Amino acid sequence: MRDPKVSEARRFCSKCEEPVGRGKDGKPGRSEGFCPNCGTPFSFVPRLHQGDLINDRYEVLGALAYGGLGWIYLARDRNVSDSVSDRWVVLKGLINTADEDAMAAAVTERRYLVEIDHPSIVKIHDFVQHPDPKTGVPVGYIVMEYVGGxxxxxxxxxxxxxxxxxxxxxxxxxxxxxxxxxxxxxxxxxxxxxxxxxxxxxxxxxxxxxxxxxxxxxxxxxxxxxxxxxxxxxxxxxxxxxxxxxxxxxxxxxxxxxxxxxxxxxxxxxxxxxxxxxxxxxxxxxxxxxxxxxxxxxxxxxxxxxxxxxxxxxxxxxxxxxxxxxxxxxxxxxxxxxxxxxxxxxxxxxxxxxxxxxxxxxxxxxxxxxxxxxxxxxxxxxxxxxxxxRPRRAGAAAGVAAGAQHRGLAPPGPRPDRGG
CATH class of the missing domain: 1.10.510.10 (Transferase(Phosphotransferase) domain 1)
Structure with missing residues (x-):
């Protein structure tokens, strides 16, 4: 994402969930500040930037998207890259908290996700912490496989x-x-x-x-x-x-x-x-x-x-x-x-x-x-x-395509006339 921004319509306080960072009188809203309702600080600016090294291992390549817990980043795992290929991973914010003990407990508690092993579920590789560049408070991130598509x-x-x-x-x-x-x-x-x-x-x-x-x-x-x-x-x-x-x-x-x-x-x-x-x-x-x-x-x-x-x-x-x-x-x-x-x-x-x-x-x-x-x-x-x-009938292609070609769901030709 060349110019990572969060649209004003998606800006809400992480604590009271009231709208924040909204424009007024024709002027754009602030991307950082304090919630006028409860005083909780907010920021819709990416914490991580290209070149940042997380946990002496994950090199940030840039922001991919903005999610419910903050920015999602693409990174390169320097521990497994070689001259032929790199392993890309995704860093996703884990929890919003200014309490270091709560952050450490959250990271420890969520490590069970690393044990999840299913072909239809993204693989979690690691959990890491990295200081917020402005406050110095550790921020937790899930490190997971990058899935293209x-x-x-x-x-x-x-x-x-x-x-x-x-x-x-x-x-x-x-x-x-x-x-x-x-x-x-x-x-x-x-x-x-x-x-x-x-x-x-x-x-x-x-x-x-x-x-x-x-x-x-x-x-x-x-x-x-x-x-x-x-x-x-x-x-x-x-x-x-x-x-x-x-x-x-x-x-x-x-x-x-x-x-x-x-x-x-x-x-x-x-x-x-x-x-x-x-x-x-x-x-x-x-x-x-x-x-x-x-x-x-x-x-x-x-x-x-x-x-x-x-x-x-x-x-x-x-x-x-x-x-x-x-x-x-x-x-x-x-x-x-x-x-x-x-x-x-x-x-x-x-x-x-x-x-x-x-x-x-x-x-x-x-x-x-x-x-x-x-x-x-x-x-x-x-x-x-x-x-x-698909039908077990010799010579018959399988099923009907439902918006895409697929083995087992590709139409055998013109649909048969179906009685009403």
Whole structure:
């Protein structure tokens, strides 16, 4: 970032969360100063600069972006670089505090993140401290692997610039099917992710990775600060704290944001979904609507209780969507959102209604005959996870492309005519 700046709209006090650094009477706001509400000092100027050496090991190359805990920096690990290649890492602020003992305790407490080892989760290498250049107070940083690629939010924004308002449903479901096991892995280690959203998932080549572990906390931690994002965070977190069910909620909200135009998701609809009749996709895809209803239910006890449970049901919906798009049969369907249908292929595109089991929703319903499918977009691959859902039929290409070319989700040719 050549000229690192934080827009005034993103400037808030780290303590009372009131707006700070805002312009007045046509004059730009201050990038450093004190909160007029509580007096807490604020600074939106990068603490680290190109050439700074952190912990006698990490050479700062520059600022990458600004996040909830401050600036994120790109650095080079001088301990492992050689004449052929360098190891790039990312430095992310860990905690905002002027208490040296609290900082040391926070760094020690967070070292458990180094033990996280999952292919779909960014690798944490180290925790370091470095004095603030102005105050001399140590500032803690997480050192993690650098992951190149676009976030799911970046992908969505790029599609919008091309005139495509949302991502195709099959693509969104395939992304979630790859990310959910990573969240389940954290839950299995009694850790909560807390701040899942499209911004925190990177599409790197053929793989998705969860990044930004700054909000991860132990499930039994009821002391440290809780971080989340309005519109994604479960409504009960403010009162009872984060939980596995709250993480499930954030995944459901992310699915909604990526798959349909969810205006007001952080304001008007911060704690609910829009009426089904207002969203054509939800009218067409009833099983998907029920998946969203359960994962984002206001009562945590009525959500999916594990990431594995949600993954299983989500894959059933994905198979249904793919089959409706290309008319090819796929085995294994959702046990929770039970489809009552004949096998695809008995009549091209024939789909019988799908009903929800009584344990899931208060009333049954009928799924629209078939959802419109999108054509393939060359140049981007979907998660490898989705290839297991391709049909076991000789000579048939797998599935339907959902916004990107992918093994297992590339269309075999023109879509078959599907009866209405």
């Amino acid at each position: 676009q976030s799911l939010r970046d992908i969505l924004m790029a599609r919008r610039s091309e005139g495509q308002r949302v991502l195709p449903l099959a693509e969104v479901l395939a992304y979630a099917a790859e990310v959910l096991p990573a969240i389940g892995y954290l839950h299995g280690r009694d850790l909560l992710y807390c701040d899942f959203k499209p911004d925190n998932v990177i599409h790197a080549e053929e793989q998705l990775k969860l990044i930004d572990l700054g909000a991860v906390r132990r499930a039994d931690d009821d002391v440290s600060a809780v971080y989340g994002t309005p519109g994604y965070q479960a409504p009960e977190v403010a009162d009872v704290g984060p939980s596995v069910a709250a993480d499930i909620y954030t995944v459901g909200r992310s699915l909604a944001v990526l798959s349909f135009e969810f205006r007001g998701f952080s304001t008007t609809y911060a704690g609910k979904l829009p009426d089904r009749a207002e969203v054509p996709l939800l009218v067409q895809e009833e099983s998907y609507h029920r998946l969203l209803l359960r994962s984002t239910h206001r009562d945590p006890a009525r959500r999916f209780q594990t990431a594995t449970d949600m993954t299983e049901q989500l894959l059933g919906v994905l198979r249904e969507v793919l089959s409706a798009n290309d008319g090819l049969p796929r085995s294994v369907v959702s046990r929770q959102f039970t489809p009552e249908r004949r096998a695809f292929g008995t009549a091209a595109g024939e789909v019988t209604p799908i009903r929800c089991q009584p344990t899931c929703c208060p009333r049954g319903g009928r799924r629209a005959a078939a959802a419109p499918g999108g054509r393939a977009r060359p140049g981007r691959r979907l998660p490898r996870h989705a290839q297991q859902h």
